[in-house]
Amino acid sequence: MTWSVLHMCLLLTVYGSDGQSTSADPRCVYTFTVPTSDCAQTPGPSVDDQLLKGYVIALQEQFKQMVSDVRDLRERNDKLLSDVENLKKDSHSGVAGGALYNVQGGGTNYQCLPRDPQWGQHTEGLTSGAYIHGAEYEMPRANSPFLKTNFDGVPFNNDVPCAVCHVTGRQAKLMIPARKECPGGWTREYHGYLTTSADIYHPTTFECMDEAPEVIEGMGRDSDGALFYTVEGDCSCSLPCPNYVNGWALTCIVCTK
Ligand SMILES: [Ca+2]
Ligand SMILES: [Ca+2]
Numbered sequence: 187m188t189w190s191v192l193h194m195c196l197l198l199t200v201y202g203s204d205g206q207s208t209s210a211d212p213r214c215v216y217t218f219t220v221p222t223s224d225c226a227q228t229p230g231p232s233v234d235d236q237l238l239k240g241y242v243i244a245l246q247e248q249f250k251q252m253v254s255d256v257r258d259l260r261e262r263n264d265k266l267l268s269d270v271e272n273l274k275k276d277s278h279s280g281v282a283g284g285a286l287y288n289v290q291g292g293g294t295n296y297q298c299l300p301r302d303p304q305w306g307q308h309t310e311g312l313t314s315g316a317y318i319h320g321a322e323y324e325m326p327r328a329n330s331p332f333l334k335t336n337f338d339g340v341p342f343n344n345d346v347p348c349a350v351c352h353v354t355g356r357q358a359k360l361m362i363p364a365r366k367e368c369p370g371g372w373t374r375e376y377h378g379y380l381t382t383s384a385d386i387y388h389p390t391t392f393e394c395m396d397e398a399p400e401v402i403e404g405m406g407r408d409s410d411g412a413l414f415y416t417v418e419g420d421c422s423c424s425l426p427c428p429n430y431v432n433g434w435a436l437t438c439i440v441c442t443k
Contacts, residue, residue: 279348279349280349285316321411323399343407375442376440419436
């Protein structure tokens with residue numbers, strides 16, 4: 187009798203294929219000595235009580251191991267929940283912003299603006315000459331490469347939420363354009379598509395946008411501001427094509443170590 191067949195017999199006996207049990211405690215499977223009719227149809231050597239007890243002990247050990255595994259999983263789950271809470275404490279979220287898309291000067295790097303700004307000295311009116319705006323996804327409506335997991339639509343014209351996170355225990359961070367996998371020894375934080383401003387507009391940094399972008403609810407109106415465009419390879423100059431393909435959106439990945 188193979189192990190799997192015996193296992194099936196015990197289960198059938200415990201729960202009774204005929205709906206009857208001979209023990210008050212169904213866990214005491216070793217008190218059952220009569221196989222079910224299904225098992226009786228399985229040819230094989232007879233099983234004496236001693237052998238059956240051996241199998242039962244093995245099953246009990248398996249059960250103990252399963253209980254231990256469940257306990258480990260619970261502990262790991264608690265640890266993960268704790269890590270998530272710590273991550274929330276260590277992260278900052280808000281709305282993406284930057285210089286207006288069609289100005290010549292101003293800051294080039296996108297900013298993650300908090301929703302609850304704190305103020306210092308100030309004067310009324312726009313007087314400084316340097317200004318910041320909220321940001322919009324300006325990727326084309328057609329052929330959007332992004333997943334719709336977090337927003338069931340094309341993100342075009344929707345405003346952009348952001349988060350800045352602290353990863354504990356890994357000091358180095360690396361954004362790799364045109365890759366979806368981290369080098370060996372690095373941990374993937376997220377991956378998606380490379381974005382920046384359009385060539386004809388105010389220059390900005392290249393940023394890796396998650397493959398499933400989120401939007402700020404209720405902000406789908408076309409207001410512009412700072413803009414995010416997906417970045418395509420252009421084979422007309424020095425790009426190493428055909429590894430890069432003319433007109434294809436570049437992927438990206440953010441890794442830590
Ligand atoms: Ca908008
Ligand atoms: Ca727009």
